Amino acid sequence: NNWRRQYKGWPALKKLEAIDRMLKSVAETPPPVRSRAKPYSLGKLRHTLRTHYDRKRAHYHLEAPSLHDRDLRRLFVDADEGPRRLSAATFLRQHRKEIRERVARWTGEYEFTLDQILKEMIQRCRDLDLRLKGPASQVKVDFAIMLAVHTVQTLHRGVEWHPM
Numbered sequence: 001n002n003w004r005r006q007y008k009g010w011p012a013l014k015k016l017e018a019i020d021r022m023l024k025s026v027a028e029t030p031p032p033v034r035s036r037a038k039p040y041s042l043g044k045l046r047h048t049l050r051t052h053y054d055r056k057r058a059h060y061h062l063e064a065p066s067l068h069d070r071d072l073r074r075l076f077v078d079a080d081e082g083p084r085r086l087s088a089a090t091f092l093r094q095h096r097k098e099i100r101e102r103v104a105r106w107t108g109e110y111e112f113t114l115d116q117i118l119k120e121m122i123q124r125c126r127d128l129d130l131r132l133k134g135p136a137s138q139v140k141v142d143f144a145i146m147l148a149v150h151t152v153q154t155l156h157r158g159v160e161w162h163p164m
Helices: 002-006 012-026 049-060 065-075 088-107 111-128 136-156
Strands: none
Touching: 002 012, 065 111, 065 136, 088 111, 088 136, 111 136
């Protein structure tokens, strides 16, 4: 077999050979279930992706966004204090990738986990109509620190992030 030559001398070869033997032993056995039913076919779905994800979030009791409000209000200002300033939500969306990557590099946390918390913070900034306060470069650094702290606190509390 070609794969035997390819993996000759590898520790994985024994496992591959064991799997090969197992598959050969059941190759002629008919499948125990012979149904053509498609339980998850698109035509049978009755709710939207939004509903699906809302249910998932509720099931896993994901962190309430309001936990971020105090720190967000320290970093940004209300719209009435700076109506001409850039929206905090817009600023964070523009710098999302850079912030997420920087925090992931220093915390060792998965970007997916950081992105979930970041999404909540962006939504809270939008809900509260917060605006940029101070120079963008400083706000970016301060926000990255805040995201790292919130992520560590979230993980320390034992809240797990699950793929949705």
